[in-house]
Amino acid sequence: MTQTTVEKLPYQSIPQMLQVNAEQYADRPAISFKKSGAYITLNYQQFYSRILMTARGLRKAGMQPGDRVAIFSENRAGWVIADIGIQSAQGVSVPIYATNTGVQAAYVINHSGSKIVFVSDRLQYEKLLAVRDQIPQVEMVISFERFLGERNLPVHTLYQLSEISYPIQEKEKQQIEKQIELIKPEDLITVIYTSGTTGIPKGVMLTQHNMANNAWDGIQLAGKESMTGTFLSFLPLSHVLERTAGYYAVLMGGGHIAFAEEVNKVVENILEVKPTAMISVPRLFEKIYSRIYENVHLMSPAKRQLFHNAITVGHAYIYQKYIKREPLGLLGLKYKIYDRLVFRKIRTRFGGNLQFFISGGAPLDKTINEFMWIIGIPVFEGYGLTETSPAIALNSLDENRFGSVGKPLGDAKFKLSEDGELLVKGSAVMRGYYQDEKATAEAFVNGWFKTGDIAHIDDEGYVYIVDRKKEIIVTAGGKNIAPQPMENTLKLDKYVSQAYIHGDKKPYLIAILTPNLERLIEFGHEKHINYLSVDDLVANERVQQLFAERIEHFNKTLPPYQTIKKFILLPREFSTEGGELTPTMKLKRKEIYNTYKDKIELLYRHNGEGQSAQPQSENGGKNEAN
Template sequence: MHEVPYRSVPGMIRENAVRFAGRTAISYKKGGQYISLTYEHFYERVLMAARGLRKAGVSPGDRVAIFSENRAGWAISDIGSQAARAITVPIYATNTPEQAAYVINHAEAKIVFVSNRVQYEKLLKIREQIPGVRLVVSYERFMGDLSFPVYTLYQLSEISHPLTPAEKKSIEDDIEAIGPDDVLSIIYTSGTTGPPKGVVLSHGNMLFDAYYGSKRLGDVQREDVFLSFLPLSHVLERTAGYHAPLMLGAHVAFAESVEKVVENMQEVRPTTMVCVPRLFEKIYARIHENVHQMNPLRRRLFFSAVEMGRRYVELRYVKRQPAGGLALRYRLADRLVFRKIRQKFGGRLRFCISGGAPLDKTINEFMWVIGIPVFEGYGLTETSPALTLSTKDALRFGSVGKALEKTELALAADGELLVRGPQVMRGYYRSEEETAAVFQDGWLKTGDIARIDGEGFVHIIDRKKEIIITSGGKNIAPQPIESELKLDKYISQAMVYGDGRPYLVALLTPYIERLLELAQQENIHYFDVEDLVSNEKVLALFEERIAAVNGRLPSYETIKKFALIPRDFSVDGGELTPTLKLKRKVIYQKYQDKIDRLYLEPGNGFPEREASDNGGNR
């Protein structure tokens, strides 16, 4: 099993229940305070859940769905299902009833765990559509319409009845029988380009990635506290923010919700977190918003410290040269400026891991400057997920690092990244045709266009399917342009469009707080936000901001026209995946009339700049 010291995830928990018996494994908020389970107690709860599932008729190979936010019950039912030799199928808590029905039916799940009444009622709405579900198990007790058979996790686990020696031996015999090639989970893709596909991942796939990802960082310690807030339904959080820390004997604390992450950071004081770029974008914007409110002297001190910090980080970590006197100046800036910023995140955050989408180079540099290194990785649900990862010893901003050990990368003729390695999936569940389509002579086709430089650093250009081909034949990657736009203090989100069209346009969502501040300063009268984003002064401001971005781009990549959307794209609105990636097709369909008008109507445009188009195709 490629030197990974465990054969299965339940086997790992079994061993660590002895090695780290009294250490905290997981903690969760209940009744206003965090409650902890030790490794020994956590393992006991896993065995009890497995006992209950076996009594409920779960057989090896059966699929068990988990429809819940991150919490202790998620972890107990996940590993408990595996200990019963079942296959877990996570469902995003934000999924609609219809989306949940698709996953449950496609995976043929017999039992569904839910977090609370909200998720249970989603199942009630689709009761007739999911006839294969025999039982629902809730992490919370509730009353009301219980037409679906429902137990609580406590009832299923028979928590008041200790495991008998015979029960424990029987379950542990099952755990012993699980091997690296056995299926651990079927994880459904977030569906940015079509119906979700069920990615079949083995214990070996996911343990390899957790083990070699941790080994590559070399910075994860047994004393670390991971704050888990990204959905465990997503493979990045499951591997890097859950399997990896439990493998190392570290502590996983579950955030109450995405909205309460900052509050929970103050309570838990995490040392590390797994994040997506959107969170870092918000951190970057909020810090600069606070700086904007400072007096001129403090503002100058901040920007001077950041600029000096950039030089220090470049010298120390990118060029790997002695920093000399610059190191002393950086330590002073850290004491005066950056340490105060870190206190807002609990004061102990040593590093973060970023994945799921490209992280803007400027924002990544800024995080390193303030003393919270962000290690950017790259991968897919189909690769468990990590294929590459940056480290303190191998860092290039704008790159996603180098390949993990035992991971082979290659480029197809059109620049598509191909991969082989122990973390690559078994295939798509119940879809031989789609599985065959993504493999080429033993290599998995990632669907991403990439560049690998002479030192082995991987640079992701964009999704192959998202590359814009204009009517003039130019191939343009939208994500780098969107990242440039989002660095502007007035722009919260951006989607660039132009496939088959003569030029690029953008849909932009503004930072509402800054827009309201502007309206007050400029004495702009408006009825509501929708009225405000159509105001001539506001549109003129955005024209200026986009013109500034255009000045840094080749002419064929410039934004010729734009439209302002009065609210952010969101998961609830259907425009973002649960991991906050743009659903371009949905956004285009939703705002097609606005996009079409940008190509039909005169005005709201930018003059052509004289610029060479040499090397236009990326």
């Protein structure tokens, strides 16, 4: 990524951008998706034709300018065809997370007033069918896959809507392009309902200018040449990060989007697609880091030493080259040798072509970020919210500080409130919350949007996020503690997969941990532990003692008020299906607390000051740490 001269956005809207690029990059691959075991590719002209057909079908179905149309689907090619098709017919797309229940989907559909709903497959359709009486205004369901629907909720396929057998005629093309010309920058492009860690979802109103300008700012920072490769898309398109950075920006830059089959097949698809870039959330990098170090653990002593030597040299190299900006000399030669012996082999596991990742959605641990740069796949950490389209800060190859979220992007301006909350102004900031004037008014102070994050800004202009304002723990002793940095550090432990820290208005902190099961099972074999299930294994006294020791080691570098006194070890990971994570893998703290409330409160029955960590397994059996 290289800084380029800032140019003014040359488009009025996303559909107009695609219209221009369909001519400029007509034969260049636009999107690829897997069908019957093989990837099918549409070039820009073919992709644009599919968009026009969808817009034609929507208008024939009675959709009017300004109508909201919902998309209830996981990440796939049909999603983007539906989205730009809706916009080209002067509609407003309303994404619904594929992991949502029927009741949750009904809320979004009703609140937005959507009469037409796109679904990916029968699974999503059946969720709607189960709440049919709650969504009486829905007139049409359009599926990306073929199946039979029920009489009280008819379903049509995207092919049927688009009349795929009847190519767009020149007269029809001109009619739709006249509609596209009428789309103004201030028109709504979407209403995105925040997944939220607490409370009822709010509909974030984003305009064409918000999202198109945000995508354009990203291209300006990245450099146009960075956007012309292949991006592997796997995050939910319902989330604004993937939509703006991994979809609009890629098409705007003339790049190619290849859609992963599903999240569980991302590693396999990386090797097939050999992408040049990807958008991700920190959870992927945590797993990459953990898996590589697990493999190192199994190497011979000589190979392990080679790896650790390479990391040491690599750490010095990235700081001298990218932070200090000093000549490399002998250090550059050493890094080249280790790159050939170690890092290049790691990169081949990611297809061999990956030039960079963009990370957002949650904080990325500094150690993991440095590691990715060391192995030669830089991760550009950024920051934003659904309400800011999303990116308002981003690191780059030319300007990067590990641990920060970068400098303000585009025309974003920052300032801090008296209590340290980050406030922002700029073209990326939303119009407001749909049908919620009160929430909109509460979100701003004197024209500045309140991000809800506590931050600090250094002398060079780099922004550092401390934690969510609402998630700052204030202990009974009045100490303010940011849990996210502590949780991220805990996750670096080879035996820990996820961590949640609790202690607001309490005398001390406790943690809920989920184990790295591969490492834990390995530990069980090494110690000859007999167990019937994972539940038995995590409840075993030796396992509980192991985690007590890991926490004791973690506590050594912390002041007494910030140490973890007790913990609960779960036999499974937090998940979106379990309700503990948002679709972008952020902890739903309120849900986690409610789920494990009895066990958490049990750990506070006795004051823990001066005690060492005392574990409790999920089944309630307490095991003393010492």
